[in-house]
Amino acid sequence: MPTFRYKLIAFALSAGIAGAVGGIHAMYVGFLTVSGTFELTVGLYVVLMSVLGGARHWLGPAIGAAFITTLLYAFISGGEAMIGRAIVGLTLILAILWLPDGLLPAIKKWRLRSRTAGDRPIAEVAPVVTAAKPVGERNILEVRAVTKRFGGLQALAGVDLEVREGEIFGLVGPNGSGKTTLINVISGHYPLSSGTVAVDGVQIGGLAAHEIARRGVARTYQIPRPFVNMTVLENVTLAATFGGKSRSSAEMRDEALHWIGFTGLSGKADVLPAGLNLHERKFLELARALAARPKLLLLDEVLSGLNPAEVDSAIRLVRAIRAQGATIVFVEHVMRAVVELSDRIAVLNEGKLFALGAPREVMRDPRVVSIYLGKAYAA
Numbered sequence: 001m002p003t004f005r006y007k008l009i010a011f012a013l014s015a016g017i018a019g020a021v022g023g024i025h026a027m028y029v030g031f032l033t034v035s036g037t038f039e040l041t042v043g044l045y046v047v048l049m050s051v052l053g054g055a056r057h058w059l060g061p062a063i064g065a066a067f068i069t070t071l072l073y074a075f076i077s078g079g080e081a082m083i084g085r086a087i088v089g090l091t092l093i094l095a096i097l098w099l100p101d102g103l104l105p106a107i108k109k110w111r112l113r114s115r116t117a118g119d120r121p122i123a124e125v126a127p128v129v130t131a132a133k134p135v136g137e138r139n140i141l142e143v144r145a146v147t148k149r150f151g152g153l154q155a156l157a158g159v160d161l162e163v164r165e166g167e168i169f170g171l172v173g174p175n176g177s178g179k180t181t182l183i184n185v186i187s188g189h190y191p192l193s194s195g196t197v198a199v200d201g202v203q204i205g206g207l208a209a210h211e212i213a214r215r216g217v218a219r220t221y222q223i224p225r226p227f228v229n230m231t232v233l234e235n236v237t238l239a240a241t242f243g244g245k246s247r248s249s250a251e252m253r254d255e256a257l258h259w260i261g262f263t264g265l266s267g268k269a270d271v272l273p274a275g276l277n278l279h280e281r282k283f284l285e286l287a288r289a290l291a292a293r294p295k296l297l298l299l300d301e302v303l304s305g306l307n308p309a310e311v312d313s314a315i316r317l318v319r320a321i322r323a324q325g326a327t328i329v330f331v332e333h334v335m336r337a338v339v340e341l342s343d344r345i346a347v348l349n350e351g352k353l354f355a356l357g358a359p360r361e362v363m364r365d366p367r368v369v370s371i372y373l374g375k376a377y378a379a
């Protein structure tokens, strides 16, 4: 989605509401002075209203405002006003100490916890039953002479690659060799410095990330970045909402539930991301990417940090995704998975394509071993 545009609209809307309220307040009070409007207490009350109710829930500030206003008006006359202010001050201290997220999120968390109490199954992916489609002849991704510079640093120095439809394509290389950068320029996260990228025959180099996503490219991030205040289901529904055609909210929820089940997270749909382990957070990232129904899926180290059993389940999952018809480019350091999964692999080194071919041959190539482990091990 065009995040800049949405953030700008959100900012304009909230600034507009605040401006309108300021106008109403001025009419209500009858006069305005700079010192009266900009003194510390006005700002403090506004902050307390949202802190108390919960700034991240639309109803939170309303609840906070109702509470504070009632309190201040209850103690309006002379000496009593001081008591009102003292109670407001005390509330602020207590809210910051005990309810840093506000009342509403605290209630929501408490309700989720009581509902999700008890043992829940750990993410488990069912083995694929559908036979994988054979790799097609058509190129779904064509990368030509792609370069990316960050100031004086050449992260990609002219990379050429083709990925065929239905292929699982492994992208490996030592740390800092440009793997993530390649995914970032294909998905539009960073603009290209030069070169071209085509997906399904359409040039996408230079398009904004959301335009590229609309053309069927989805990606995961090396470090999972879910929305921490939304449940697993809400996180995936959001991706389904912006990922595809416009549908009813019930349909999008079903779509999200489908991908949550597909990635083995069914038991965790109502859990907040903080309640997931690393393995499950990585699968949530995958479920979000899948909810956009991509033709081409770019995975950045979804297996790193997983134990051997979790790697097995992730390998099954990647195969299941391919069986559904997606093409997968994945960056990985777990060599067992690279060799088991990939149809072909490309090795990057210092921003250049170093080797390309069948996984076992490439990984046995002494030149490839030497860039990973140094020349001494290559023999």
Ligand SMILES: Nc1ncnc2c1ncn2[C@@H]1O[C@H](COP(=O)(O)OP(=O)(O)OP(=O)(O)O)[C@@H](O)[C@H]1O
Residues within 6 Å of the ligand: 150, 153, 154, 155, 173, 174, 175, 176, 177, 178, 179, 180, 181, 182, 222
């Ligand atoms: N936003 C950025 N600004 C400046 N330099 C960057 C940026 N992103 C990446 N680089 C640099 O580009 C080079 C390639 O980085 P990249 O993250 O693509 O490596 P990688 O192959 O994904 O490594 P790893 O296996 O450690 O994830 C590195 O030297 C890195 O420091």
Ligand SMILES: [Mg+2]
Residues within 6 Å of the ligand: 179, 180, 181, 222
């Ligand atoms: Mg990387």
